[in-house]
Amino acid sequence: MSIDPAATRCVVEPDKPSLADAVATRFVGKLVQLTQSQQAVHISLTGGSMGAAVLERAAAHPGVGMVDWSRTHFWWSDERFVPRDDAERNALQARQAMLDRLEIPAENIHEPAAAGEGVTLDEAADAYAAELARYGTDQRPWPQFDICFLGVGPDGHIASLFPDRGEVRISDRAVLAVRDSPKPPPERITFTRPVINSSVRVWMVVAGGDKAPALGLVLAGASYLSVPAAGAHGTARTVIFVDDDAAAEVPEDLIDPDY
Template sequence: MAVDGSVKTVVVESTPAALATRVADRFLTRVVARTRNGRIAHICLTGGSMGGAVLAAAAEDERIQTIDWSLVHFWWGDERFVERDDPDRNSLQSRRALLDGLSIPAENIHETAAPSDGLSLDDAAAAYAAELARFSKSGEGWPSFAVCFLGVGPDGHIASLFPDRPEVTVTDVAALPVRDSPKPPPERITLTRPVLNSSKRVWMVLTGSDKASALGLALAGASYATVPVAGAKGRRRTVFFVDEAAASEVSPDLIDRDY
Protein backbone atom coordinates (compact mmCIF):
# COMPACT_ATOMS: atom_id res chain seq x y z
CA MET A 1 0.00 0.00 0.00
CA ALA A 2 1.30 3.43 -0.91
CA VAL A 3 2.34 5.67 1.94
CA ASP A 4 1.69 9.41 1.85
CA GLY A 5 5.01 11.12 2.56
CA SER A 6 3.21 14.31 3.58
CA VAL A 7 1.94 12.54 6.70
CA LYS A 8 4.42 13.29 9.46
CA THR A 9 5.27 10.49 11.84
CA VAL A 10 6.70 11.10 15.32
CA VAL A 11 8.79 8.39 16.98
CA VAL A 12 9.84 8.93 20.60
CA GLU A 13 12.57 7.33 22.68
CA SER A 14 13.36 8.11 26.31
CA THR A 15 16.94 9.36 25.89
CA PRO A 16 19.26 10.57 23.12
CA ALA A 17 21.29 7.35 23.41
CA ALA A 18 18.24 5.15 23.03
CA LEU A 19 17.09 7.30 20.12
CA ALA A 20 20.44 6.99 18.32
CA THR A 21 20.28 3.20 18.64
CA ARG A 22 16.74 3.05 17.29
CA VAL A 23 17.49 5.29 14.32
CA ALA A 24 20.67 3.35 13.54
CA ASP A 25 18.66 0.13 13.50
CA ARG A 26 16.09 1.62 11.11
CA PHE A 27 18.86 3.02 8.93
CA LEU A 28 20.66 -0.29 8.50
CA THR A 29 17.36 -2.06 7.89
CA ARG A 30 16.71 0.32 4.99
CA VAL A 31 20.23 -0.05 3.56
CA VAL A 32 19.98 -3.85 3.71
CA ALA A 33 16.58 -3.81 2.01
CA ARG A 34 17.74 -1.39 -0.67
CA THR A 35 20.98 -3.18 -1.58
CA ARG A 36 19.84 -6.78 -1.17
CA ASN A 37 19.12 -7.17 -4.88
CA GLY A 38 21.99 -5.04 -6.15
CA ARG A 39 20.25 -1.67 -6.13
CA ILE A 40 22.18 1.53 -5.41
CA ALA A 41 21.37 3.39 -2.19
CA HIS A 42 22.08 7.12 -1.97
CA ILE A 43 22.17 8.35 1.63
CA CYS A 44 22.22 11.99 2.71
CA LEU A 45 23.89 12.58 6.08
CA THR A 46 23.75 15.40 8.61
CA GLY A 47 26.15 16.76 11.18
CA GLY A 48 25.57 17.65 14.81
CA SER A 49 25.77 15.53 17.92
CA MET A 50 22.87 13.27 16.98
CA GLY A 51 24.05 12.83 13.40
CA GLY A 52 27.31 11.48 14.74
CA ALA A 53 25.62 9.44 17.47
CA VAL A 54 23.41 7.62 14.96
CA LEU A 55 26.39 6.68 12.79
CA ALA A 56 28.42 5.59 15.82
CA ALA A 57 25.55 3.35 16.89
CA ALA A 58 25.34 1.92 13.38
CA ALA A 59 29.06 1.13 13.50
CA GLU A 60 28.38 -1.20 16.44
CA ASP A 61 25.78 -3.24 14.56
CA GLU A 62 26.93 -6.61 13.18
CA ARG A 63 24.99 -6.03 9.95
CA ILE A 64 27.69 -3.55 8.95
CA GLN A 65 29.81 -6.51 7.85
CA THR A 66 27.10 -8.01 5.64
CA ILE A 67 26.29 -4.98 3.47
CA ASP A 68 27.86 -4.49 0.05
CA TRP A 69 29.02 -0.92 0.59
CA SER A 70 30.05 -0.56 -3.06
CA LEU A 71 26.31 -0.09 -3.67
CA VAL A 72 26.01 2.80 -1.19
CA HIS A 73 26.80 6.46 -1.86
CA PHE A 74 27.03 9.05 0.92
CA TRP A 75 26.29 12.76 0.58
CA TRP A 76 25.68 15.61 3.02
CA GLY A 77 22.69 17.94 3.27
CA ASP A 78 25.05 20.76 4.10
CA GLU A 79 28.72 21.33 4.80
CA ARG A 80 30.81 23.99 6.45
CA PHE A 81 33.29 25.56 4.02
CA VAL A 82 36.31 24.71 6.14
CA GLU A 83 39.28 22.41 5.68
CA ARG A 84 38.76 18.66 5.67
CA ASP A 85 40.50 18.22 9.02
CA ASP A 86 38.55 21.02 10.73
CA PRO A 87 36.38 19.76 13.64
CA ASP A 88 33.49 21.85 12.25
CA ARG A 89 33.44 19.73 9.11
CA ASN A 90 30.36 17.48 8.98
CA SER A 91 32.08 14.95 6.76
CA LEU A 92 34.97 14.57 9.21
CA GLN A 93 32.52 13.75 11.99
CA SER A 94 30.76 11.19 9.77
CA ARG A 95 34.04 9.61 8.76
CA ARG A 96 35.19 9.22 12.33
CA ALA A 97 31.86 7.81 13.48
CA LEU A 98 31.33 5.29 10.66
CA LEU A 99 32.60 5.86 7.14
CA ASP A 100 36.33 5.35 7.71
CA GLY A 101 35.58 1.89 9.09
CA LEU A 102 33.62 0.70 6.05
CA SER A 103 34.88 -1.22 3.05
CA ILE A 104 33.57 1.38 0.64
CA PRO A 105 35.10 2.82 -2.53
CA ALA A 106 36.49 6.30 -1.95
CA GLU A 107 34.50 7.62 -4.91
CA ASN A 108 31.25 6.65 -3.16
CA ILE A 109 31.81 9.32 -0.49
CA HIS A 110 30.81 12.65 -1.99
CA GLU A 111 32.26 15.51 0.00
CA THR A 112 32.07 19.17 -0.91
CA ALA A 113 35.28 20.99 -1.75
CA ALA A 114 37.39 22.62 0.97
CA PRO A 115 39.01 26.07 0.71
CA SER A 116 42.43 24.56 0.02
CA ASP A 117 41.07 22.79 -3.07
CA GLY A 118 41.33 26.14 -4.86
CA LEU A 119 37.62 26.73 -5.45
CA SER A 120 35.66 29.75 -4.27
CA LEU A 121 32.57 29.15 -2.16
CA ASP A 122 30.36 29.73 -5.20
CA ASP A 123 32.39 27.36 -7.36
CA ALA A 124 32.39 24.72 -4.62
CA ALA A 125 28.59 24.84 -4.46
CA ALA A 126 28.36 24.60 -8.25
CA ALA A 127 30.77 21.65 -8.25
CA TYR A 128 28.63 19.84 -5.69
CA ALA A 129 25.54 20.44 -7.81
CA ALA A 130 27.40 19.02 -10.82
CA GLU A 131 28.40 15.94 -8.82
CA LEU A 132 24.79 15.38 -7.81
CA ALA A 133 23.73 15.70 -11.45
CA ARG A 134 26.06 12.83 -12.41
CA PHE A 135 23.76 10.49 -10.49
CA SER A 136 20.43 11.85 -11.66
CA LYS A 137 18.05 9.13 -12.84
CA SER A 138 14.84 11.08 -13.16
CA GLY A 139 16.02 14.19 -14.99
CA GLU A 140 15.73 16.30 -11.85
CA GLY A 141 19.46 16.89 -11.62
CA TRP A 142 20.18 14.87 -8.48
CA PRO A 143 19.70 11.37 -7.09
CA SER A 144 16.70 10.47 -4.96
CA PHE A 145 18.10 9.63 -1.54
CA ALA A 146 16.86 6.39 -0.02
CA VAL A 147 17.24 8.13 3.35
CA CYS A 148 17.91 11.80 4.02
CA PHE A 149 18.90 12.62 7.60
CA LEU A 150 18.26 16.15 8.79
CA GLY A 151 19.15 17.81 12.04
CA VAL A 152 16.84 20.55 13.27
CA GLY A 153 17.93 23.73 15.01
CA PRO A 154 15.98 25.43 17.80
CA ASP A 155 15.10 28.08 15.19
CA GLY A 156 13.67 25.40 12.90
CA HIS A 157 16.50 25.39 10.36
CA ILE A 158 17.42 22.27 8.40
CA ALA A 159 20.69 21.71 6.50
CA SER A 160 21.90 25.32 6.13
CA LEU A 161 18.47 26.63 5.19
CA PHE A 162 17.84 29.23 7.87
CA PRO A 163 14.58 31.09 8.62
CA ASP A 164 13.71 34.15 6.58
CA ARG A 165 16.76 33.93 4.32
CA PRO A 166 16.76 33.77 0.52
CA GLU A 167 18.26 30.26 0.36
CA VAL A 168 15.06 28.82 1.84
CA THR A 169 12.95 29.53 -1.25
CA VAL A 170 15.46 28.72 -4.03
CA THR A 171 14.22 25.89 -6.25
CA ASP A 172 16.19 26.17 -9.50
CA VAL A 173 19.57 24.80 -8.36
CA ALA A 174 20.63 21.79 -6.31
CA ALA A 175 23.27 23.38 -4.07
CA LEU A 176 23.84 26.90 -2.84
CA PRO A 177 26.62 28.90 -1.18
CA VAL A 178 25.66 30.36 2.20
CA ARG A 179 27.38 33.45 3.56
CA ASP A 180 27.00 35.14 6.94
CA SER A 181 25.29 32.10 8.39
CA PRO A 182 23.48 32.94 11.64
CA LYS A 183 25.20 29.89 13.09
CA PRO A 184 29.01 29.69 12.78
CA PRO A 185 31.04 29.01 10.77
CA PRO A 186 29.74 31.72 8.42
CA GLU A 187 30.45 30.10 5.03
CA ARG A 188 28.62 26.92 4.08
CA ILE A 189 27.19 24.90 1.21
CA THR A 190 23.64 23.60 1.41
CA LEU A 191 21.33 21.45 -0.63
CA THR A 192 18.07 23.14 -1.56
CA ARG A 193 14.56 22.17 -0.62
CA PRO A 194 13.71 20.34 -3.89
CA VAL A 195 16.72 18.05 -3.45
CA LEU A 196 15.92 17.26 0.17
CA ASN A 197 12.25 16.68 -0.56
CA SER A 198 12.93 14.36 -3.50
CA SER A 199 14.23 11.83 -0.96
CA LYS A 200 12.21 8.68 -0.47
CA ARG A 201 12.49 9.06 3.30
CA VAL A 202 13.26 12.22 5.24
CA TRP A 203 14.25 11.44 8.80
CA MET A 204 14.68 14.34 11.21
CA VAL A 205 16.52 13.53 14.42
CA LEU A 206 16.22 16.00 17.27
CA THR A 207 16.69 15.93 21.02
CA GLY A 208 16.35 18.33 23.92
CA SER A 209 13.69 20.67 25.24
CA ASP A 210 15.08 23.54 23.15
CA LYS A 211 13.83 21.72 20.03
CA ALA A 212 10.26 21.24 21.31
CA SER A 213 8.98 24.51 19.88
CA ALA A 214 10.43 23.87 16.41
CA LEU A 215 8.91 20.40 16.39
CA GLY A 216 5.53 21.75 17.45
CA LEU A 217 5.58 24.40 14.72
CA ALA A 218 6.58 21.83 12.08
CA LEU A 219 3.71 19.54 13.04
CA ALA A 220 1.29 22.47 13.07
CA GLY A 221 2.15 23.38 9.49
CA ALA A 222 4.02 26.62 10.03
CA SER A 223 5.36 28.63 7.09
CA TYR A 224 8.36 26.95 5.48
CA ALA A 225 10.06 30.30 4.89
CA THR A 226 9.91 31.12 8.59
CA VAL A 227 10.29 27.57 9.97
CA PRO A 228 12.16 25.58 7.29
CA VAL A 229 11.65 22.23 9.00
CA ALA A 230 7.90 22.64 8.46
CA GLY A 231 8.43 22.18 4.72
CA ALA A 232 10.63 19.10 4.86
CA LYS A 233 8.96 15.95 3.59
CA GLY A 234 9.91 12.68 1.94
CA ARG A 235 8.15 11.09 -0.98
CA ARG A 236 7.33 7.96 1.01
CA ARG A 237 7.99 8.79 4.66
CA THR A 238 8.53 11.87 6.78
CA VAL A 239 9.63 10.90 10.28
CA PHE A 240 10.63 12.92 13.33
CA PHE A 241 12.79 10.80 15.62
CA VAL A 242 12.82 12.61 18.97
CA ASP A 243 13.58 12.09 22.64
CA GLU A 244 11.05 12.70 25.38
CA ALA A 245 12.37 16.20 26.07
CA ALA A 246 11.84 17.31 22.46
CA ALA A 247 8.41 15.65 22.40
CA SER A 248 7.07 17.64 25.35
CA GLU A 249 4.66 19.65 23.16
CA VAL A 250 3.55 16.75 20.91
CA SER A 251 0.01 15.44 21.24
CA PRO A 252 0.07 11.72 22.19
CA ASP A 253 -2.16 10.85 19.24
CA LEU A 254 0.56 12.01 16.82
CA ILE A 255 3.15 9.56 18.17
CA ASP A 256 3.70 6.33 16.24
CA ARG A 257 4.71 3.67 18.74
CA ASP A 258 5.22 0.93 16.13
CA TYR A 259 7.42 2.50 13.41
Protein backbone atom coordinates (compact mmCIF):
# COMPACT_ATOMS: atom_id res chain seq x y z
CA MET A 1 0.00 0.00 0.00
CA SER A 2 1.37 3.41 -0.92
CA ILE A 3 1.79 5.96 1.85
CA ASP A 4 0.73 9.56 1.48
CA PRO A 5 3.68 11.60 2.78
CA ALA A 6 1.27 14.35 3.76
CA ALA A 7 -0.35 11.91 6.20
CA THR A 8 1.87 12.72 9.15
CA ARG A 9 1.39 10.38 12.10
CA CYS A 10 2.59 10.42 15.68
CA VAL A 11 4.17 7.67 17.72
CA VAL A 12 3.77 8.41 21.43
CA GLU A 13 6.01 7.13 24.23
CA PRO A 14 5.44 7.73 27.95
CA ASP A 15 8.56 9.78 28.73
CA LYS A 16 11.85 11.07 27.34
CA PRO A 17 13.96 7.96 28.09
CA SER A 18 11.35 5.68 26.51
CA LEU A 19 11.15 8.00 23.54
CA ALA A 20 14.91 7.98 22.99
CA ASP A 21 15.01 4.18 23.28
CA ALA A 22 12.15 3.69 20.82
CA VAL A 23 13.60 6.02 18.19
CA ALA A 24 17.09 4.55 18.59
CA THR A 25 15.76 1.02 18.10
CA ARG A 26 13.90 2.01 14.94
CA PHE A 27 16.93 3.95 13.69
CA VAL A 28 19.35 1.04 14.10
CA GLY A 29 16.89 -1.38 12.54
CA LYS A 30 16.39 0.86 9.54
CA LEU A 31 20.15 1.36 9.13
CA VAL A 32 20.70 -2.40 9.10
CA GLN A 33 18.05 -2.75 6.40
CA LEU A 34 19.25 0.17 4.29
CA THR A 35 22.94 -0.67 4.40
CA GLN A 36 22.15 -4.19 3.24
CA SER A 37 20.17 -2.95 0.25
CA GLN A 38 21.87 0.31 -0.83
CA GLN A 39 25.39 1.31 -1.78
CA ALA A 40 25.11 4.60 0.11
CA VAL A 41 22.84 5.68 2.93
CA HIS A 42 22.56 9.36 3.83
CA ILE A 43 21.40 10.47 7.27
CA SER A 44 20.74 14.04 8.35
CA LEU A 45 21.16 14.56 12.09
CA THR A 46 19.80 17.21 14.39
CA GLY A 47 21.02 18.76 17.62
CA GLY A 48 19.48 19.21 21.04
CA SER A 49 19.17 16.98 24.06
CA MET A 50 16.80 14.50 22.43
CA GLY A 51 18.90 14.26 19.29
CA ALA A 52 21.93 13.38 21.40
CA ALA A 53 19.93 10.96 23.57
CA VAL A 54 18.75 9.02 20.52
CA LEU A 55 22.30 8.72 19.20
CA GLU A 56 23.69 7.68 22.58
CA ARG A 57 21.18 4.87 22.83
CA ALA A 58 21.74 3.88 19.21
CA ALA A 59 25.47 3.55 19.84
CA ALA A 60 24.76 1.11 22.68
CA HIS A 61 22.12 -0.86 20.77
CA PRO A 62 23.03 -4.53 20.20
CA GLY A 63 22.19 -4.22 16.52
CA VAL A 64 24.84 -1.63 15.64
CA GLY A 65 27.28 -4.37 14.73
CA MET A 66 25.03 -5.33 11.82
CA VAL A 67 25.20 -1.86 10.26
CA ASP A 68 27.63 -1.39 7.36
CA TRP A 69 29.11 1.94 8.45
CA SER A 70 31.24 2.15 5.31
CA ARG A 71 28.03 2.86 3.40
CA THR A 72 26.56 5.32 5.90
CA HIS A 73 27.07 9.08 5.53
CA PHE A 74 26.17 11.59 8.24
CA TRP A 75 25.21 15.23 7.74
CA TRP A 76 23.50 17.94 9.79
CA SER A 77 20.39 19.88 8.79
CA ASP A 78 21.85 22.83 10.65
CA GLU A 79 24.95 23.75 12.60
CA ARG A 80 25.93 26.54 14.95
CA PHE A 81 28.83 28.60 13.58
CA VAL A 82 30.92 28.35 16.72
CA PRO A 83 34.35 26.76 17.35
CA ARG A 84 34.51 23.03 16.70
CA ASP A 85 35.02 22.25 20.41
CA ASP A 86 32.14 24.47 21.58
CA ALA A 87 29.48 22.59 23.57
CA GLU A 88 26.82 24.31 21.43
CA ARG A 89 28.12 22.53 18.34
CA ASN A 90 25.64 19.93 17.05
CA ALA A 91 28.41 17.86 15.48
CA LEU A 92 30.35 17.72 18.75
CA GLN A 93 27.27 16.46 20.56
CA ALA A 94 26.74 13.78 17.89
CA ARG A 95 30.38 12.72 17.96
CA GLN A 96 30.37 12.34 21.72
CA ALA A 97 27.04 10.50 21.73
CA MET A 98 27.67 8.07 18.85
CA LEU A 99 29.91 8.89 15.90
CA ASP A 100 33.27 8.68 17.70
CA ARG A 101 32.21 5.51 19.50
CA LEU A 102 31.70 3.45 16.34
CA GLU A 103 33.84 2.39 13.37
CA ILE A 104 32.56 5.07 10.99
CA PRO A 105 35.00 6.20 8.28
CA ALA A 106 36.06 9.80 8.90
CA GLU A 107 35.27 10.72 5.28
CA ASN A 108 31.64 9.66 5.85
CA ILE A 109 31.08 12.36 8.47
CA HIS A 110 30.27 15.58 6.63
CA GLU A 111 30.64 18.28 9.25
CA PRO A 112 30.29 21.95 8.26
CA ALA A 113 33.22 24.30 8.79
CA ALA A 114 33.48 25.89 12.21
CA ALA A 115 34.20 29.40 13.44
CA GLY A 116 37.84 30.24 13.98
CA GLU A 117 39.05 28.11 11.07
CA GLY A 118 39.79 30.91 8.63
CA VAL A 119 36.44 30.96 6.84
CA THR A 120 33.52 33.34 7.08
CA LEU A 121 29.97 32.25 7.76
CA ASP A 122 29.07 32.68 4.09
CA GLU A 123 32.11 30.71 2.98
CA ALA A 124 31.22 27.92 5.39
CA ALA A 125 27.67 27.75 3.99
CA ASP A 126 28.95 27.71 0.41
CA ALA A 127 31.48 24.97 1.22
CA TYR A 128 28.76 22.85 2.82
CA ALA A 129 26.56 23.28 -0.25
CA ALA A 130 29.48 22.22 -2.43
CA GLU A 131 30.00 19.11 -0.28
CA LEU A 132 26.34 18.24 -0.64
CA ALA A 133 26.62 18.66 -4.41
CA ARG A 134 29.41 16.06 -4.53
CA TYR A 135 26.76 13.52 -3.56
CA GLY A 136 23.95 15.08 -5.56
CA THR A 137 21.73 13.46 -8.15
CA ASP A 138 20.55 14.37 -11.62
CA GLN A 139 17.44 15.84 -10.00
CA ARG A 140 19.08 17.97 -7.29
CA PRO A 141 22.49 19.22 -6.09
CA TRP A 142 22.31 17.30 -2.82
CA PRO A 143 21.82 13.67 -1.80
CA GLN A 144 18.37 12.37 -1.03
CA PHE A 145 18.44 11.69 2.69
CA ASP A 146 17.15 8.30 3.71
CA ILE A 147 16.34 9.67 7.15
CA CYS A 148 16.21 13.33 8.12
CA PHE A 149 16.00 13.81 11.88
CA LEU A 150 14.50 17.09 13.05
CA GLY A 151 13.84 18.65 16.40
CA VAL A 152 11.00 21.13 16.79
CA GLY A 153 11.32 24.27 18.88
CA PRO A 154 8.55 25.72 21.06
CA ASP A 155 8.13 28.33 18.30
CA GLY A 156 7.76 25.61 15.65
CA HIS A 157 11.20 26.06 14.08
CA ILE A 158 13.12 23.20 12.47
CA ALA A 159 16.84 23.17 11.64
CA SER A 160 17.63 26.91 11.68
CA LEU A 161 14.47 27.85 9.79
CA PHE A 162 12.66 30.16 12.19
CA PRO A 163 9.11 31.52 11.92
CA ASP A 164 8.40 34.55 9.75
CA ARG A 165 11.99 34.99 8.57
CA GLY A 166 13.35 35.15 5.05
CA GLU A 167 15.12 31.78 5.24
CA VAL A 168 11.84 29.83 5.28
CA ARG A 169 10.91 31.30 1.88
CA ILE A 170 14.12 30.47 0.01
CA SER A 171 13.85 27.46 -2.30
CA ASP A 172 16.59 28.00 -4.90
CA ARG A 173 19.56 27.15 -2.66
CA ALA A 174 20.54 24.10 -0.60
CA VAL A 175 22.30 25.83 2.30
CA LEU A 176 21.91 29.25 3.88
CA ALA A 177 23.93 31.35 6.26
CA VAL A 178 21.74 32.53 9.14
CA ARG A 179 22.51 35.71 11.06
CA ASP A 180 20.80 37.21 14.09
CA SER A 181 19.10 33.92 14.91
CA PRO A 182 16.26 34.44 17.41
CA LYS A 183 17.76 31.56 19.37
CA PRO A 184 21.45 31.80 20.34
CA PRO A 185 24.06 31.41 19.06
CA PRO A 186 23.28 34.06 16.44
CA GLU A 187 25.25 32.66 13.49
CA ARG A 188 24.24 29.34 11.96
CA ILE A 189 24.20 27.26 8.79
CA THR A 190 20.98 25.55 7.68
CA PHE A 191 19.45 23.38 5.00
CA THR A 192 16.59 24.93 3.10
CA ARG A 193 13.12 23.42 3.00
CA PRO A 194 13.58 21.71 -0.41
CA VAL A 195 16.55 19.73 0.93
CA ILE A 196 14.57 18.58 3.96
CA ASN A 197 11.47 17.74 1.94
CA SER A 198 13.34 15.65 -0.60
CA SER A 199 14.21 13.22 2.21
CA VAL A 200 12.65 9.79 2.00
CA ARG A 201 11.77 9.81 5.69
CA VAL A 202 11.38 12.83 7.95
CA TRP A 203 11.51 11.86 11.62
CA MET A 204 10.73 14.63 14.09
CA VAL A 205 11.58 13.88 17.72
CA VAL A 206 9.67 16.11 20.12
CA ALA A 207 9.63 16.00 23.93
CA GLY A 208 8.35 18.22 26.71
CA GLY A 209 5.16 20.09 27.44
CA ASP A 210 6.60 23.34 26.08
CA LYS A 211 6.50 21.77 22.59
CA ALA A 212 2.82 20.74 22.78
CA PRO A 213 1.31 24.00 21.40
CA ALA A 214 3.69 24.05 18.42
CA LEU A 215 3.00 20.40 17.67
CA GLY A 216 -0.72 21.10 17.81
CA LEU A 217 -0.29 23.81 15.19
CA VAL A 218 1.82 21.50 13.00
CA LEU A 219 -0.88 18.83 13.01
CA ALA A 220 -3.62 21.40 12.44
CA GLY A 221 -2.00 22.37 9.14
CA ALA A 222 -0.56 25.75 10.08
CA SER A 223 1.35 27.77 7.48
CA TYR A 224 4.97 26.69 7.27
CA LEU A 225 5.97 30.35 7.03
CA SER A 226 4.74 30.87 10.60
CA VAL A 227 5.32 27.31 11.83
CA PRO A 228 8.19 25.86 9.76
CA ALA A 229 7.73 22.36 11.19
CA ALA A 230 4.32 22.25 9.52
CA GLY A 231 6.09 22.28 6.15
CA ALA A 232 8.43 19.35 6.80
CA HIS A 233 7.45 16.16 4.95
CA GLY A 234 9.26 13.09 3.72
CA THR A 235 8.60 11.68 0.27
CA ALA A 236 7.66 8.28 1.72
CA ARG A 237 6.91 8.84 5.38
CA THR A 238 6.64 11.61 7.96
CA VAL A 239 6.66 10.52 11.59
CA ILE A 240 6.61 12.62 14.73
CA PHE A 241 7.93 10.74 17.75
CA VAL A 242 6.67 12.36 20.96
CA ASP A 243 6.49 11.82 24.68
CA ASP A 244 3.23 12.13 26.61
CA ASP A 245 3.91 15.72 27.62
CA ALA A 246 4.45 16.90 24.05
CA ALA A 247 1.42 14.91 22.85
CA ALA A 248 -1.07 16.92 24.90
CA GLU A 249 -2.67 18.48 21.80
CA VAL A 250 -2.27 15.56 19.37
CA PRO A 251 -5.61 14.32 18.02
CA GLU A 252 -6.25 10.65 18.78
CA ASP A 253 -6.76 9.80 15.11
CA LEU A 254 -3.22 10.92 14.30
CA ILE A 255 -1.59 8.56 16.82
CA ASP A 256 -0.41 5.30 15.29
CA PRO A 257 2.10 3.24 17.30
CA ASP A 258 2.81 1.02 14.30
CA TYR A 259 3.37 3.79 11.73
